Amino acid sequence: MAGKSLKKGIFITFEGPEGCGKSTQSRLLCDHLKKLGYTCVYTREPGGTECGEQIRRLLLHSDGVAISDLAELFLFEAARSQIVREVIAPVLADKKIVVCDRFSDATLSYQGYGGKLPIAVIKTLDNIATGGLKPDLTILLDIDTATGLKRAKAKGFDRMEKKNIAYHERVRAGYLKLASAEPKRIKTIKVNGTIEKTQILVRQEAGRVIQRYKRAG
Ligand code: TMP
Numbered sequence: 001m002a003g004k005s006l007k008k009g010i011f012i013t014f015e016g017p018e019g020c021g022k023s024t025q026s027r028l029l030c031d032h033l034k035k036l037g038y039t040c041v042y043t044r045e046p047g048g049t050e051c052g053e054q055i056r057r058l059l060l061h062s063d064g065v066a067i068s069d070l071a072e073l074f075l076f077e078a079a080r081s082q083i084v085r086e087v088i089a090p091v092l093a094d095k096k097i098v099v100c101d102r103f104s105d106a107t108l109s110y111q112g113y114g115g116k117l118p119i120a121v122i123k124t125l126d127n128i129a130t131g132g133l134k135p136d137l138t139i140l141l142d143i144d145t146a147t148g149l150k151r152a153k154a155k156g157f158d159r160m161e162k163k164n165i166a167y168h169e170r171v172r173a174g175y176l177k178l179a180s181a182e183p184k185r186i187k188t189i190k191v192n193g194t195i196e197k198t199q200i201l202v203r204q205e206a207g208r209v210i211q212r213y214k215r216a217g
Contacts, residue, residue: 004037009092013103016141017172019148030099044101046079055079060158081129113174137209143191
C-alpha cells in the first residue's frame with residue numbers, strides 16, 4: 001500500500017532541557033505517524049549518521065578528553081552538517097516526514113545561552129551547517145531544571161549533563177526565549193503530566209502542521 005502523500009517534506013524537531021522526555025515523545029510521535037500511513041524517519045542529534053555517532057561519543061562519553069567551548073560548538077555543527085546532507089535533506093526532498101531529536105535550537109540554547117558563546121557567531125555557523133534548513137515545527141518540552149536533571153541522573157550523567165546547574169538554568173531560559181521569539185514554529189509543552197497526556201498534546205501540534213501539507217484524497 002502506498003503511504004499517505006504530502007505536498008512537501010515536513011521537518012519536526014524536539015527540544016528541551018535535560019530529562020524532559022523528548023526522546024520518548026519523539027519516538028512515540030514517529031511511530032504514531034507511521035501507523036497513520038506516513039513515511040516518517042526518526043533521527044537524533046548529535047548522531048544519526050556514522051560520522052555523527054562518532055562525534056556524539058566524543059562529545060558526550062569521552063571522559064578526560066579536553067574539549068574547548070569553541071571545539072564543542074564546531075563538533076555539534078559538524079555532526080549537523082553531515083546529518084542534514086546525508087539524512088534530513090534527502091527525506092524532505094522525497095516529501096516525507098523527518099522527526100529529529102534536537103537540532104539548531106539546541107546549539108543556541110546550550111552553547112549560546114548556556115555556554116555564553118556569541119549568538120550571532122552560532123547563527124552564522126549554523127546557517128552554513130544546515131544550508132538554511134529550518135524545522136516546520138519544533139516541540140519544546142519544558143521542565144523545571146532541577147526536576148529534569150534528577151530524572152537524567154537516574155541514567156548516569158554524560159559530559160553535557162555534568163555541567164553545573166547554573167549552566168542548565170541558562171539553557172532552559174534560552175529555550176524559552178527562543179520560543180517566545182518564534183511562537184509560530186516553536187510550541188512549548190509543559191511536562192507535568194503522564195507520558196500519554198504529553199503525547200496527546202504533541203500529536204495535536206504535529207497534526208496541525210501535517211494538515212497544512214496533506215494532499216487531498
Ligand atoms: P540527548 O540525546 O540527551 O539530547 O543528548 C545530547 C546532549 O547534547 C544534550 O546534553 C544536549 C547537547 N547538545 C548541545 O549541547 N548542543 C547541540 O547542538 C545538540 C544537538 C545537543
